[in-house]
Amino acid sequence: MLDEKTPTYPPSDAFASTAHIDAATYEEMYAASIEDPEGFWGEHGKRIDWIKPYSIVKNTNFDFGNVSIKWYEDGTLNVAANCIDRHLEARGDQTAIIWEPDDPTEDALHISYRDLHREVCEMANVLKALGVGKGDRVVLYLPMIPEAAYAMLACARIGAIHSIVFAGFSADALGARINGCDAKVVITADGAPRGGRVTNLKDNVNQALLNVIHTCQSLVVRRTGQQVAWRSETDHWLHEMKETVSDDCPAEEIGAEDPLFILYTSGSTGQPKGVVHTSGGYLVYAAMTHQMTFDYHDGDVYWCTADVGWVTGHSYIVYGPLANGGTTVMFEGVPTYPDASRFWQVCEKHKVNQFYTAPTAIRALMGKGKEFVEKSDLSSLKTLGTVGEPINPEAWNWYNEVVGKGTCPIVDTWWQTETGGHLLTPLPGATATKPGSAMTPFFGIKPVVLEPESGKIIDDDPAEGVLCIADSWPAQMRTVWEDHPRFEATYFQQYKGYYFTGDGCRRDEDGHYWITGRVDDVINVSGHRMGTAEVESALVAHEAVSEAAVVGYPHDVKGQGIYAYVTLMSNKEPTDELRKELEVWVRSEIGPIAKPDLIQWAPGLPKTRSGKIMRRILRKIAENDYGSLGDTSTLAEPEVVDNLIENRMNR
Ligand code: WTA
Numbered sequence: 134m135l136d137e138k139t140p141t142y143p144p145s146d147a148f149a150s151t152a153h154i155d156a157a158t159y160e161e162m163y164a165a166s167i168e169d170p171e172g173f174w175g176e177h178g179k180r181i182d183w184i185k186p187y188s189i190v191k192n193t194n195f196d197f198g199n200v201s202i203k204w205y206e207d208g209t210l211n212v213a214a215n216c217i218d219r220h221l222e223a224r225g226d227q228t229a230i231i232w233e234p235d236d237p238t239e240d241a242l243h244i245s246y247r248d249l250h251r252e253v254c255e256m257a258n259v260l261k262a263l264g265v266g267k268g269d270r271v272v273l274y275l276p277m278i279p280e281a282a283y284a285m286l287a288c289a290r291i292g293a294i295h296s297i298v299f300a301g302f303s304a305d306a307l308g309a310r311i312n313g314c315d316a317k318v319v320i321t322a323d324g325a326p327r328g329g330r331v332t333n334l335k336d337n338v339n340q341a342l343l344n345v346i347h348t349c350q351s352l353v354v355r356r357t358g359q360q361v362a363w364r365s366e367t368d369h370w371l372h373e374m375k376e377t378v379s380d381d382c383p384a385e386e387i388g389a390e391d392p393l394f395i396l397y398t399s400g401s402t403g404q405p406k407g408v409v410h411t412s413g414g415y416l417v418y419a420a421m422t423h424q425m426t427f428d429y430h431d432g433d434v435y436w437c438t439a440d441v442g443w444v445t446g447h448s449y450i451v452y453g454p455l456a457n458g459g460t461t462v463m464f465e466g467v468p469t470y471p472d473a474s475r476f477w478q479v480c481e482k483h484k485v486n487q488f489y490t491a492p493t494a495i496r497a498l499m500g501k502g503k504e505f506v507e508k509s510d511l512s513s514l515k516t517l518g519t520v521g522e523p524i525n526p527e528a529w530n531w532y533n534e535v536v537g538k539g540t541c542p543i544v545d546t547w548w549q550t551e552t553g554g555h556l557l558t559p560l561p562g563a564t565a566t567k568p569g570s571a572m573t574p575f576f577g578i579k580p581v582v583l584e585p586e587s588g589k590i591i592d593d594d595p596a597e598g599v600l601c602i603a604d605s606w607p608a609q610m611r612t613v614w615e616d617h618p619r620f621e622a623t624y625f626q627q628y629k630g631y632y633f634t635g636d637g638c639r640r641d642e643d644g645h646y647w648i649t650g651r652v653d654d655v656i657n658v659s660g661h662r663m664g665t666a667e668v669e670s671a672l673v674a675h676e677a678v679s680e681a682a683v684v685g686y687p688h689d690v691k692g693q694g695i696y697a698y699v700t701l702m703s704n705k706e707p708t709d710e711l712r713k714e715l716e717v718w719v720r721s722e723i724g725p726i727a728k729p730d731l732i733q734w735a736p737g738l739p740k741t742r743s744g745k746i747m748r749r750i751l752r753k754i755a756e757n758d759y760g761s762l763g764d765t766s767t768l769a770e771p772e773v774v775d776n777l778i779e780n781r782m783n784r
Contacts, residue, residue: 148428156562187205192206211385216455217253234326253283253290267387272307276325284320290385294394296314296396307337317349322335322356389413392412394410395409408550415607416452423454428487428542431458433487434484435462491659492523493691495531518543520548543559551634552610559571577604581603585637588629594642594644597638600638656684656693679700679702681699699715741769755783
């Protein structure tokens with residue numbers, strides 16, 4: 134728990150005096166948002182343009198069995214028009230997107246709002262020509278190129294639902310997602326340059342489509358110009374089709390509760406779920422949090438280093454910044470190519486004012502030394518942000534001192550794919566931050582800490598337990614794609630009347646929140662969510678594997694690493710070659726991010742007499758903390774544990 138020596142970092146008076154929200158305003162607005170959510174969100178809904186204004190603001194129910202979440206339900210709007218058309222008059226020539234390529238010697242692009250309008254209209258007309266209409270699903274499997282943003286907005290313009298699959302996922306994972314939402318079209322590129330290497334995305338799409346039962350066309354962006362294997366009946370080059378369509382496309386009138394996108398994310402059981410976000414409430418919340426959490430002002434250059442394949446890229450590269458008429462940087466590359474100064478060179482080159490990245494990147498760059506930072510002029514920076522996992526104080530301090538020179542507030546933003554936008558975060562002009570704490574709830578958010586077993590609310594501070602949210606907010610996910618019962622069972626069944634986040638947390642004596650990590654079988658590898666069940670099912674799909682159990686363990690750079698216990702078929706030998714083969718296998722089943730860091734051969738797994746794997750014990754061994762295994766008396770074969778301890782991989 135926080136001791137008296139824990140330093141706090143208040144914003145400077147100069148920062149606070151020009152900020153959208155200062156400390157007093159935060160208190161006042163937060164109280165108003167909790168006392169009268171309808172009044173508060175009714176007012177803030179007006180930050181975007183509506184075709185037909187709403188009269189009903191909030192209609193939400195968290196009761197298990199009847200969960201239903203609707204915001205602004207009788208309003209209509211178009212998300213793309215909000216992100217583009219409404220800015221044309223005042224700032225048509227302003228840069229909307231700065232695109233920075235993987236190779237620093239290639240030219241960056243400055244795409245104005247007028248350019249963006251034309252590109253998005255053309256892409257929307259191409260989609261229409263391929264038969265895509267309102268409510269149809271389009272899968273995006275793209276590098277970080279401007280066409281990724283065009284494609285998202287083109288879908289939004291015609292009311293199609295996009296589902297982005299991170300380009301690091303394998304062909305198998307892609308195929309499952311194309312099938313999962315019955316996509317009519319998949320948009321991809323010939324190749325994806327990243328860190329000086331090129332991934333052949335088109336080949337992955339071809340392979341994925343072999344397992345897709347329905348007809349799915351592909352629309353291919355020419356990025357690298359490399360040779361690709363062409364499927365003549367169903368493949369189309371974007372640049373060729375663009376020649377055949379008009380550069381004007383009307384923005385459809387879309388209901389506030391019509392889906393904007395599906396994004397697959399990992400949970401504790403089964404295969405990834407299709408998280409559904411809708412149009413009105415999502416956009417209001419993405420725009421508002423982008424403006425307030427980063428203290429974004431007109432004319433600022435904002436850079437979020439995430440990939441559009443994750444929710445962070447949706448809300449805080451594309452929808453939030455563009456709804457605010459901002460300038461947003463899209464970066465195709467990686468932090469360490471050509472070397473560890475790349476982030477900072479890009480900050481200098483484009484005079485970035487707000488910079489938002491993941492703790493894992495900060496830790497990796499910290500390890501390379503501060504010389505790489507000091508080569509660049511970072512005087513444009515005003516606000517720094519982190520997302521995706523808890524940040525350790527050492528990394529926080531380095532970010533603060535070496536990158537921010539002690540003058541940039543750091544916002545540690547806690548949120549999830551499911552929440553659509555930030556729920557717990559400091560506000561840079563308002564909050565005296567504590568390294569490692571996500572601090573305070575955003576407006577309208579009612580966090581509660583519950584006793585894990587009884588589910589009772591812990592009112593007093595300090596408190597430690599599971600983090601739930603007591604009432605809805607506009608960007609909350611609405612359902613799991615075509616599986617509302619799974620939505621209710623995952624988030625509303627265990628703690629009745631609350632949204633269950635899956636995270637543990639403590640609230641200190643000042644009422645500030647500290648996320649302690651997942652309380653379920655989800656692990657967080659370099660800020661990427663991975664279900665242990667997914668990795669297990671990939672492993673057991675290999676012919677040599679009879680059984681597998683996967684847990685997380687602390688990893689210096691990645692936050693958590695993947696530790697796999699593998700039991701082989703009785704006729705298989707545990708060799709180093711087989712270990713390599715299993716690593717390659719998991720990469721091809723899911724993607725490189727799921728590759729186990731450590732594989733331990735396990736002649737047996739610790740199970741209860743009823744056959745349930747005791748993961749608690751496996752976690753302890755993986756953490757090299759086998760001295761405190763707790764009660765093992767219910768094990769069917771206690772000697773299994775001794776073998777696992779003796780042969781542990783992390784020591
Ligand atoms: C974790 C990413 C600590 C958390 C936006 C959450 C964090 C999961 C933070 C969601 C943070 C995210 N501090 N932990 N600031 N931000 N997490 O869906 O465990 O990819 O439940 O969304 O990441 O991951 P997701």
